[in-house]
Amino acid sequence: REAIKKKKNKKKKTERGQQKNKIFTVLFTSGSTGTPKGVPMLSHQWNERDMNTYPSRDALVAMSHMPLSHITDRHHVYVTLFNGGRVGVVYDSEKLMETIQLVRPTILFGAPAVFDMVRDIYRDMCMASPEESEESRQKRFRHFCGGRLKLFVSGGAALDSQTREFLQKCFRVPEVIDGYGSTETGNIAIGGKIRKGVDLKTLDVPELNMFSTD
16 A cells, blocks of 8 residues: 555656646747747746735736737736736727726736826826816826726836836835846846846856956
């Protein structure tokens, strides 16, 4: 019996190991590390490292407004569903704000350009109603954006400091989360902190006059 039990346990471990090394999904990369290509993501890479728990117990409603073939939106959609949330799909990027008003998301994920656009819309509102108090205007704008936004996640490039300050002040959120990573590696840093399990190494790039000793 003991030998049979050990054999079964060994088989289970082998099966788990095989599952971990199975291709979970294939993502598209535009070629920052070479020519455009499909990047296979293994099960353990995606499930153990990239599935995050959102820091909120409120209803989770997200927006999918970027190409699902890329890691940013694919990851955002999967993590939202992983946390028991719902996702509203934007079929026309020009109707993003219109869809936000319909879906009323609680989280907005996007590139800095998306948040710059939100800030610019608010500025237009300020110019249209100069006599309105800032508190009243901000309340009206929060309602214009669905009235439930509580979390902002920016990625792909550095977020403008004025845009960050606007989002925090207008929507009354303590911080705007910055994400950094690549298709080939997945998440590297969140909120300016290197993720657990990520190893860093600096390399010399002589053609750009950049050296690890700088």
